[in-house]
Amino acid sequence: MLAAIAAFAGTLPGSTSCEAPFQTPGHGFALDEELARGQPEAFVSDPVWLILRADGAMHLGLRPEWAQRILTLGWGTVHPFARYMAGAVPPQSLIVFAPRDEEELIAARSIIEAAYGYAVGRIGDVILPDTRW
Secondary structure (H helix, E strand, O other): OHHHHHHHHHHHEEEEEEEHHHHHEEEEEEOOOOOOOOOOOHOOOOOOOEEEOOOOOEEEEEOOHHHHHHHHHEEEEEHHHHOOOEEEEEOOOOEEEOOOOOHHHHHHHHHHHHHHHHHOOOOOOOOOOOOOO
């Protein structure tokens, strides 16, 4: 599952594998500068928008309403630093649980696409104006 997630994240335009920030076991995915038009909350650590942890869980940011859906469905949790370091880490910073089977892998890919869209400043096929602050 880990290899499938990494392969998928690496196929998204402008997304490249990199060292995970904060000495996190696993690896990150960064966006090319010209594509990174999302709000700062979309990034784990600019320009990294996704950390694929060694256990298969994913650290990423989602629009608040999408993050709420992930939490409601029980597919992830708010990043612990967002709980204990209010303001330092945005509340839509999530840890999404590792997929256990093909059905959950499909859901994980959809979540990754949503995080990617947030980071590039896009919702579906609609490209938003540059939203960097």
